[in-house]
Amino acid sequence: MVSFSAVAKHYPGGQQALKDITFSLEPGEMVFMTGRSGAGKSTLLKLIPAIERPTAGSVVVNGQNVGALKRAAVPYLRRNIGLVFQDQKLLYDRSVYDNVMLPLSFSAHPAKEAARRARAALDKVGLLARERANPIQLSGGEQQRVAIARAVVNRPGLLVADEPTANLDAESAARILDIFVAFHQVGVTVVIATHDEGLVNRYGQRVLRLDAGRLA
């Protein structure tokens, strides 16, 4: 599903964010990526949807070498990856429902099918009742659930979440992680970066530890 081999990333100015990263994820696997802030978790996750490109080594997602992907091919790669961010990146000029509909507007779904999918995704995160609300009216945990609904509405095979619980209370965080586990259980490959080791241990999934840009 995802495989990194000898991946390095440095930013202009000499800062080395990742060094010699090699690992792979089997389809349907769920993995936590831990490490202190600045350890390179975000950089590593950004290589998967080609938000960043590796300086050396290769990143292969769904059989595609992401590092060598043409600019025009990147959108199609991203449609198969559900992305969840620490700052949900919701659009506050439209309703919860319209936020979830956004990824469907790019692709060729008939309008009825798109509406059905958006409602199904909102139902899965328990927010169907709030579809008319503006995201700004929702709590942080609820906003993150909207972001998850938006990430899964295209039914991607891979979910990538960068610190999805960072700003949430323990109860909301647990609820978010339960949703990811539920997607893992129906066969979706899930990668979650977090600095909260306590949370990770509770789920007993595979853990990749990053320390100063290396896998420990």
Next chain:
Amino acid sequence: MRAWLRHHREALWAGLRRLSYLNAVVVGIALALPTGGYAVLESLRPAGARLALEPRISLFLEPELRRSDAEALGKRLSADPRVETVRFVPREDALKEMSAIQGLSEVIAALGRNPLPDAFVVTTRQDIAAELGKLPGVAYVQADAVWARRLAAAAAVVELGLSLLTVLLGAALVAVTFNTIRLQILTRRDEIEVSKLLGATDAFIGRPFYYLGFLQGIVGGVVALALVAVALALLNREVATLAESYGSNFRVGFLPTLEALGALLGAGILGWMGARLSVRRHLRAIEPS
């Protein structure tokens, strides 16, 4: 195919919603100048062409010349193979024509007698004015073709000026659209960034902006045509008075339908070009990080 149509329909609506009517008015005012100038020029063209195509030579006869000598001269002119038509204008008729012009009748009445000579109006395609002037009994020759040519030359200068103006204001339209789209892209930065993260293609994100540029050009063109129509209506009131004093019913006509549609389409295409330049430059600069 249906999805493609739907994407375009949605982009068209998005473009319409983003349309700033104030910008369209600015575009319209810029376009009104060359459009109006073109309408005036097109109206003048038939008159100018007629003058240039049928060069006329007026032969004014000596005032004391007898009518019988004039008739003999007429026969001689008619016999000349280079002359196409000959029309005799008796001095009485010339006087009547002149008296009809406002203000002149009093002057003529004060003179007490007819100061005008008999005349021939000859049309010819050849430059024989000087030769005709040497005929016996001819006092003065006026070749109308000369000022017709001058008029045509002046029209050409105006036309060139108008073309330059059109190019200049067309460039202004592109620039205005470029800037409109730039501002639109900047205010929608978040939406564009999120859309890129979720897998929207550049074509998809750019499409509403292309429509916006095109529509802004079209609406600007409509504003320009409306301004020209109003301006011509006002102008024609004055032109009518002036033309009637010359015994003409000349009016400055509106642009022919085809030209008007062409102006609209041209404005739309220029708007689209501005949008394209702006999208290429500014949309690429927004990349999620």
